Amino acid sequence: MISDPIHSNSPQNNPWMIAAYRTARAMEIFCVIMLAILLANSIRARINDPNNPVKLENLLVQLSQNPKDENLKKEIRNLDVTIRKNYFRSQFIAKYGLCLLIGALVVYLLCLEYLRSGNKTTPLPNVNIAKEPWLNPALSRRSIYVLGGIMGGVLLSLIVLSRHDVTYAYIHNDLFTVSNTASAPASPPPPMVQQLASAPATVPTAPTAATAPTPSNALANANTAAGTPLLGTAANTASSTPALRPVTPTAITPISPNVQTGVPTPSAAASNDSAASIATAYPSSWSNQWNMFRGPSGTGICTLSDIPLQWDGTQNQNILWKAPIPLPGWSSPIVWKDNIFFTGGDKTQRLVYCYSLSYGSINWQYKVHVKGCNTVPQVGDDTGFAAQTMATDGKRVYAIFPTGELVCLDFTGKPLWLKFLGTPDNEYGMAASLLLCEGKLIVQSDQGSDSTDKKSSIMAFDGKTGKQLWRTPRPVGSSWATPIAIKVNGKTEIITAGNPWVISYDPATGKEIWRCECLGGEVAPSPIFSGPFVVVSNQGANIVAIRPTGKGDITKTGIAWMGMDGLPDIVSPLSDGKRVYLFTTQGQITCYDTMTGKELWTHQMADNIKASPTLVGNSIYLLDTKGVMHILAAGDQFNETGKNPVGERTYSSPAYVDNKIIIRGEKDLFCIGK
Amino acid sequence: MAAAENKKTRREFIADGIRTGGLIIASGAIGALAASSHAEDTVWQIDPYKCTNCGLCATSCVLDQSTVKCMHAFAMCGYCNLCSGMLRPERVGNTIEAENVQCPTFAIQRSYVENPYFQYVIDENLCIGCAKCSKGCDAFGNGSLFMQIRHDRCLNCNQCSIAEVCPAQAIVRVPAGKPYLLKSKIKQDG
Numbered sequence A: 001m002i003s004d005p006i007h008s009n010s011p012q013n014n015p016w017m018i019a020a021y022r023t024a025r026a027m028e029i030f031c032v033i034m035l036a037i038l039l040a041n042s043i044r045a046r047i048n049d050p051n052n053p054v055k056l057e058n059l060l061v062q063l064s065q066n067p068k069d070e071n072l073k074k075e076i077r078n079l080d081v082t083i084r085k086n087y088f089r090s091q092f093i094a095k096y097g098l099c100l101l102i103g104a105l106v107v108y109l110l111c112l113e114y115l116r117s118g119n120k121t122t123p124l125p126n127v128n129i130a131k132e133p134w135l136n137p138a139l140s141r142r143s144i145y146v147l148g149g150i151m152g153g154v155l156l157s158l159i160v161l162s163r164h165d166v167t168y169a170y171i172h173n174d175l176f177t178v179s180n181t182a183s184a185p186a187s188p189p190p191p192m193v194q195q196l197a198s199a200p201a202t203v204p205t206a207p208t209a210a211t212a213p214t215p216s217n218a219l220a221n222a223n224t225a226a227g228t229p230l231l232g233t234a235a236n237t238a239s240s241t242p243a244l245r246p247v248t249p250t251a252i253t254p255i256s257p258n259v260q261t262g263v264p265t266p267s268a269a270a271s272n273d274s275a276a277s278i279a280t281a282y283p284s285s286w287s288n289q290w291n292m293f294r295g296p297s298g299t300g301i302c303t304l305s306d307i308p309l310q311w312d313g314t315q316n317q318n319i320l321w322k323a324p325i326p327l328p329g330w331s332s333p334i335v336w337k338d339n340i341f342f343t344g345g346d347k348t349q350r351l352v353y354c355y356s357l358s359y360g361s362i363n364w365q366y367k368v369h370v371k372g373c374n375t376v377p378q379v380g381d382d383t384g385f386a387a388q389t390m391a392t393d394g395k396r397v398y399a400i401f402p403t404g405e406l407v408c409l410d411f412t413g414k415p416l417w418l419k420f421l422g423t424p425d426n427e428y429g430m431a432a433s434l435l436l437c438e439g440k441l442i443v444q445s446d447q448g449s450d451s452t453d454k455k456s457s458i459m460a461f462d463g464k465t466g467k468q469l470w471r472t473p474r475p476v477g478s479s480w481a482t483p484i485a486i487k488v489n490g491k492t493e494i495i496t497a498g499n500p501w502v503i504s505y506d507p508a509t510g511k512e513i514w515r516c517e518c519l520g521g522e523v524a525p526s527p528i529f530s531g532p533f534v535v536v537s538n539q540g541a542n543i544v545a546i547r548p549t550g551k552g553d554i555t556k557t558g559i560a561w562m563g564m565d566g567l568p569d570i571v572s573p574l575s576d577g578k579r580v581y582l583f584t585t586q587g588q589i590t591c592y593d594t595m596t597g598k599e600l601w602t603h604q605m606a607d608n609i610k611a612s613p614t615l616v617g618n619s620i621y622l623l624d625t626k627g628v629m630h631i632l633a634a635g636d637q638f639n640e641t642g643k644n645p646v647g648e649r650t651y652s653s654p655a656y657v658d659n660k661i662i663i664r665g666e667k668d669l670f671c672i673g674k
Numbered sequence B: 001m002a003a004a005e006n007k008k009t010r011r012e013f014i015a016d017g018i019r020t021g022g023l024i025i026a027s028g029a030i031g032a033l034a035a036s037s038h039a040e041d042t043v044w045q046i047d048p049y050k051c052t053n054c055g056l057c058a059t060s061c062v063l064d065q066s067t068v069k070c071m072h073a074f075a076m077c078g079y080c081n082l083c084s085g086m087l088r089p090e091r092v093g094n095t096i097e098a099e100n101v102q103c104p105t106f107a108i109q110r111s112y113v114e115n116p117y118f119q120y121v122i123d124e125n126l127c128i129g130c131a132k133c134s135k136g137c138d139a140f141g142n143g144s145l146f147m148q149i150r151h152d153r154c155l156n157c158n159q160c161s162i163a164e165v166c167p168a169q170a171i172v173r174v175p176a177g178k179p180y181l182l183k184s185k186i187k188q189d190g
Helices: A015-047 A054-065 A070-117 A127-131 A135-161 A168-178 A215-226 B002-006 B010-037 B056-060 B132-140 B161-165
Strands: A278-280 A319-324 A334-336 A339-345 A350-356 A362-368 A396-400 A405-410 A415-420 A435-437 A440-445 A457-462 A468-473 A484-488 A491-497 A501-505 A512-517 A528-530 A533-537 A543-546 A559-563 A579-583 A588-593 A599-604 A614-616 A619-623 A628-633 A640-645 A655-657 A660-664 A668-672 B042-046 B068-072 B108-114 B117-122 B145-149 B171-175
Touching: A015 A070, A054 A070, A334 A655, A339 A396, A350 A396, A350 A405, A362 A405, A435 A484, A435 A491, A484 A528, A501 A533, A528 A579, A543 A579, B056 B161, B068 B117, B132 B145
Parallel strands: none
Antiparallel strands: A278 A484, A319 A668, A334 A339, A339 A350, A350 A362, A396 A405, A405 A415, A435 A440, A440 A457, A457 A468, A484 A491, A491 A501, A501 A512, A528 A533, A533 A543, A543 A559, A579 A588, A588 A599, A614 A619, A619 A628, A628 A640, A655 A660, A660 A668, B042 B145, B042 B171, B068 B145, B108 B117
């Protein structure tokens, strides 16, 4: 502490000492004020971050609905200027404020040293300590408290001032892994979230579909839903290539539902109620991987460039390697960096495989047997014992089987946790693939003949420990559609499709957000989103565009439009943001306008399709059952730009990673690339 | 007497000289060898062909304002009237107003060349490395806008904090003598 030279007796009457004392006091106050300014500036800089201008983005969405609103434009311009001014002002304050703070500290220390040098006295023994032995430890403790407080304050300041200490996106997974349901964070949208202009959607079928489930239907359903191909049915589709799609949520003019009179017609699309801003919900660290069924978004959108355009498996042209697959299965391959994962199985064994992306060799395989699983369920030939596609978050890899076995392995094949969920009661065998959402592993387990069986549920597990975080019963019978995670107006939701309900769940608690009764039959195609709508479709029902903005039962208020042509039975739909494409197993492709629901075109392919399609840039990669990849240009007309055979029958949806496509054939795994 | 004993003979003086010279030459040789075997200095840089324009560069750099800036390959640029790097795809008009422009800090500036061409220039003092422009250019243009680490700002940390989070592993070490990975025709030839 500074001794007061003015009121003491020592040589402090030296005017320089007095000046030094007063300067030190002034610097003390200055440093405290400057520190406060810097802290406030740091907090304000975060609020006015031009990288994440939430308010501005909301205004832009509003403007897209009312493009001629001049007042809104003025407001946007003013806000934009304000954000930029504040940002650069905070940069200025941070830069020069820190310099001033350091300068003041230096002056302060110099003054202290000067005062100390002029106040040297012979230290005297502290008589109080001799008299009161407890005093010394007390002083020591106080010193420790004070020092600890100062260090804590410094650390706190560093944490607050350091804007880039930890990237939200980087720790996104772990944050959610450790968070439990009770304290679900209202997480800010991670910066990496890409609002793709389009997303693939699956289609729910009409609830009135009266057709009894046939093995082929079930097979088809399983494929689409699980992302794994069923025997004889198509698998998930390919994704495609190139450049990142622009992200902005397209402005939508929601269509007025006309439920009472039946199917809303395209012309009914004109109402202007709350339009949702829908975006993908995966962290940016997944954007270069293919870690789930239909990619990180679950909707068949590939954001990479350099996806191969030409190959010929029969001539070994642009085939990097081809590796035999030991056990059958229709699950689609997933890829994380140099690891390809998929499952295979039969009545006697179920295995998880890890192949090397570079060489096509088996890195490891893990034979699954979970204690308690002693019954092998009946499954359809088209579904099999390895229909569900795996998922990985880059640290752990998860697999589920129609036997009810759920396993989590690390990247070396070592089991981290195993669970037996009970033998499923599903006529054709379970096929819904796994979903990862906010660090949780989501399992949709739809069973029984209908909702009265009360066997269906959706569950969330902690990816790290396997602990069940929540379980919500579902009012549906068996289905095979894979759920997807999307952000609706910045809030993450899990969208599920079943008969008859499309239901949205809160991933933090498992509570239902909204439901819409619009599906029927054997629901296998997965949901997608397109523009402001969640889109579902299923054979025997309709294609339905739902506004996901309400609460509770939105059947009468949330349906924007419906269509009845080209309804899929297995293959999940796809969207490029402006259009929705449906694919039937028999090879019929039907294109709808996203905003109006108007049917734009339809085309009949020569071959069957079971794999779900993928959008790469402006191209649709569509794999038929003969192993030929059709490359179509997304647009208002059918336009096939390429055909590439792999030389083997294919049902699973391929995986798309940088420069490569991984295709699971009937017997072999193919790596396409140059 | 003692001085006479300490006096070196000519033979001893030459021998000492040779020994000293040998040591100096050996030291020099070792130094030269060490210098020649020294690895070339490297710096961090973004491979523009791997970059997915995710925008993490803007928020992951240890500097308050990211060292990553947008660069423009003029040799590739189409000098478009409607630049997809400058204007948002969902814009409501083609004017350079806040509601139509991609860049959150107005770091892209354009100047008229001749009808219908415009030249686009990046003001690096304003650029925060958000990659919105390069994403737009990649998606709808020819990719002439791309992100690079500017070495007049980069601290060349031992472990680049952007590289740690880059989902495309696009941050690589490059020779300090050729610190930029420019696109296509304008590869740096020294």
